Amino acid sequence: MGWAQRSIRSPDDPPSRLSSTSASTADGAQIQLYDCNGTGAQKWTVTAAKDIVNNAANKCLDATGSSSANGTRLQIWTCTGGANQKWNAPAV
Numbered sequence: 001m002g003w004a005q006r007s008i009r010s011p012d013d014p015p016s017r018l019s020s021t022s023a024s025t026a027d028g029a030q031i032q033l034y035d036c037n038g039t040g041a042q043k044w045t046v047t048a049a050k051d052i053v054n055n056a057a058n059k060c061l062d063a064t065g066s067s068s069a070n071g072t073r074l075q076i077w078t079c080t081g082g083a084n085q086k087w088n089a090p091a092v
Contacts, residue, residue, distance in 0.1 A: 025056055
């Protein structure tokens with residue numbers, strides 16, 4: 001089964017998209033909500049392994065410090081298979 005590329009957006013009007021800061025592809029680049037601009041920093045793929053991968057960086061959405069507490073900051077990081085990189089996302 002293939003996985004579709006998608007943007008993750010807020011319900012705001014106009015909507016914002018989940019994006020790496022300054023379109024960075026480096027490990028540790030922080031994730032932010034940013035106005036829709038169609039760049040690779042805002043394109044994500046959900047995998048069968050429950051990773052959410054930034055297509056431009058080919059890195060996983062990662063909860064910093066392996067935390068699951070409210071307010072935990074998100075970043076992109078090389079995919080490790082760790083629990084802090086696993087997400088429950090709806091199927092495409």
